[in-house]
Amino acid sequence: MQKDYIEKYKRLRDFLLNKYCIETKNTFMIDYILSFSDPYIANYLCSEIREFYDMFDIVPENMNIFSRYCDKLFELYPELLNNKNNLLELGCGYVPVLANRISNKNIKNRLEIYDPKLIVDSIKTNNNIILNKSKFNSDDYKKYDLVYSFMPFGGEKKIIEKAVNSDSNFFICMSYDYTDCFDNSDSKLESLLKYAYDFDPDIKCLKLGKINYSYDYPVIYRKK
Numbered sequence: 001m002q003k004d005y006i007e008k009y010k011r012l013r014d015f016l017l018n019k020y021c022i023e024t025k026n027t028f029m030i031d032y033i034l035s036f037s038d039p040y041i042a043n044y045l046c047s048e049i050r051e052f053y054d055m056f057d058i059v060p061e062n063m064n065i066f067s068r069y070c071d072k073l074f075e076l077y078p079e080l081l082n083n084k085n086n087l088l089e090l091g092c093g094y095v096p097v098l099a100n101r102i103s104n105k106n107i108k109n110r111l112e113i114y115d116p117k118l119i120v121d122s123i124k125t126n127n128n129i130i131l132n133k134s135k136f137n138s139d140d141y142k143k144y145d146l147v148y149s150f151m152p153f154g155g156e157k158k159i160i161e162k163a164v165n166s167d168s169n170f171f172i173c174m175s176y177d178y179t180d181c182f183d184n185s186d187s188k189l190e191s192l193l194k195y196a197y198d199f200d201p202d203i204k205c206l207k208l209g210k211i212n213y214s215y216d217y218p219v220i221y222r223k224k
Contacts, residue, residue, distance in 0.1 A: 050065065050066070051066075051093050051094055051095050051097045052094070052095065054066045054067075054097045055095060055097060055100075065208070065217070066097055066098060066101060066150075067101075068208045068209065069098065069150060069173055069208065069219075070098065070101045070102065070105075072171075072206065072208060072219065073102070073148065073171055074105065076171070076221060076223055077146060077169065077171070077223065079145075080102065080105070080106060080109060080146070081105055081106050082106065083106075083108070084108040084109065084110070085106075085108075085109050085110070085145040085146065086109075086110050086112075086143055086144050086145050087102065087109055087110070087111045087112070087144060087145060087146050087147075087148065088111075088112050088114075088136070088141060088144040088146070088147045088148070089111060089112070089113045089114070089147075089148055089149065090114055090115075090136055090147065090148075090149045090152060090155065090159060091114070091115050091149050091150070091151075091152050091153075091155065092113045092114070092115045092118065092150075093115060093117060093118075093150075094117055094118065094119045094120075095118075095119065095120055096111075096113050096118075096120065096123070096129060096131065098148070098150060099111045099113050099129050100123075100126075100129075103126055103128060103129055107126070107128065108128070109128065110128045110130070111128065111129045111130065112130045112132065112144075113129060113130065113131050113132060114132045114134060114135060114136040115132075115133070115135075116133055116134055116135060118131055118132075118133045139162055139165070139166075140162075140166055141162055141163050141166035141168040141170075142166045142167070142168065144166075144168055145168075145169065146168070146169045146170065146171065147159060147162075147163050147168055147169070147170040147171075148170065148171040148172070149170075149171075149172045149173070150173045151173055151174065151175040151176075151217075152172065152175075153175050156172055156174065156192060156220070157192070157195055159172055160172070160195070160196050160199060160203070160220070160222075161199060163222060164199040164200045164203075164222065165199075167224070168222075169221075169222050169223055169224055170220075170221060170222050171219065171221040171222075172219065172220050172221065173208065173217050173218075173219050174189070174192075174217060174218045174219065174220065175217075176215050176217070178192070178217070178218050189205070189218055192220070193205055193220070196220060200222060202222070203220060203221070203222050204220070204221055204222070204223075205218055205219065205220050205221075206218070206219050206221070207219070
């Protein structure tokens, strides 16, 4: 078991350092991630850990929440597969997992990513993903064809308001406290939807569907 662990650690470290420009002081995250070795619990872990699981293909696609998220995204916005689009991701976490998946489907897409937690300086193989280790401070989303976010944890209302005011599409996966594992989740989701409908009555909500025994995450989105 120890030998397998050491080999997995080495492969993951090599993978990360070869694909990304990661600050040396931040490689401690690799050690932390590898302390969770069971892919079946991956969808219960914090989103940052799941990002690393996804990057290293530890979680099968049929159990992967990021895979389900992107499948729904491309289903609702098929233009992302063909055209050249400007996309904005808010709160990507430590590594740009979703941006990688979207770009791999269509390399022509230009993606701007914002999160102060980013440990990646650049992606060596993709110049169309622009990484920003900061919050997105503009109120204007007009230059973006789509704004998307995965569990913004309190930033939902701000994204909805700014996107509608900019007449932009958005796609937001809500956090676990909006799922049925919490007693007040229905009222919390209803309250957020009421807030959203006041800006645009055509805003919609869907569920990603349960993966294994994980939560059924709701998504709020706008498609003009």
